Amino acid sequence: MHEVSIMMSILDLAIEQARENSAEKIQNISLEVGMKSGVVIDALEFAFEVVTKNSMAEGATLIIDSIPYRGECVVCGHQFVCDDFLVCDKCGNFGKIISGQELRIKSIEVD
């Protein structure tokens, strides 16, 4: 349950940016969350409500772009969607990660 602490980091960054831009209210926060980032999106959404209370982001909307876990075969170059195993679904060789570990704040919308 580190999602609360992740959400606090998100709010920190969002508030910092909002203040730098002389905003008074954060209307929404957009994130990119990889399927293999170790973060549970439901828990993140729950944490958002708790953490934003009494802040300039209270009542804001959380927009999450979930990024699939994808690999690229080191032998045949085929790109594939992984479940948990980083194994090529064409030739069975191992792959390298090309997406799915993202944990980024993309943008905020402010008033």
Place this chain on the structure above:
Amino acid sequence: MCLDCGCSETGEVKIDGQKMELYHHHDDTHHDHSHHTEGKSGREISIQRDILSKNNELAQHNREHLQVHNIFCMNWISAPGSGKTALLERIIQDYGSKLPISVIEGDQQTDNDAQRIVKAGADAVQINTGAACHLDANMIHHALHRINLQQTRLLVIENVGNMVCPTAYDLGENLKVAIISAPEGEDKPAKYPDLLLTANVLLINKVDLIPYLDFSLENCIALSNKVNPRIQIFPVSAKTGEGIPAFYDWLISQSVYLGSST
């Protein structure tokens, strides 16, 4: 409590029993929201930053600090009860005279593990995270001030027993080490793939118990390789010492700091 878990406002982080200074709270109640906001409605501000960028910056600071002192650092992550502390005791007993080791112990409560490490013959600092489920770079930064860096070549951070949450936090280590033990089952690497995916090394502990268990070392290693093809795997036993020399020799080969101290 702020950066950590937040599930308990009354929780606090302690290092060797003393309260640690935490990040500020997000208290915006002092702001005056009464004035007009004309012409500013609905502006989009692009940020494009890693959510954990602040932690990562602090982790990099820790990494540089350790490098200046020629210290090699490992972050050990496992479920509770996999034998992290017992493995450390074994390594300290067998190699502590050749290689000065210090340990940062992370637990929710008690300094039992730090006491065990000191008894085994190494320097130890205990972090009590209270309600939090993981260590972060800020806690390590504070703990480093209590370590005798001149007398340390190898620093091991024993994270809070948890295979999920600590995975996301860079602490400034050179190697992330995952530990599982044979009684946890051969499919543990597949059940908790996120840890394996980010780890450089996997220690499979308690291999001395394999004769009494339905546990195939071969299957466990094959599964681990499917999750992370690049992971280095060492089957070990803290109890018998089996496999520890192979891990130790490999470790020494990973860093000039360690090699020069033997």
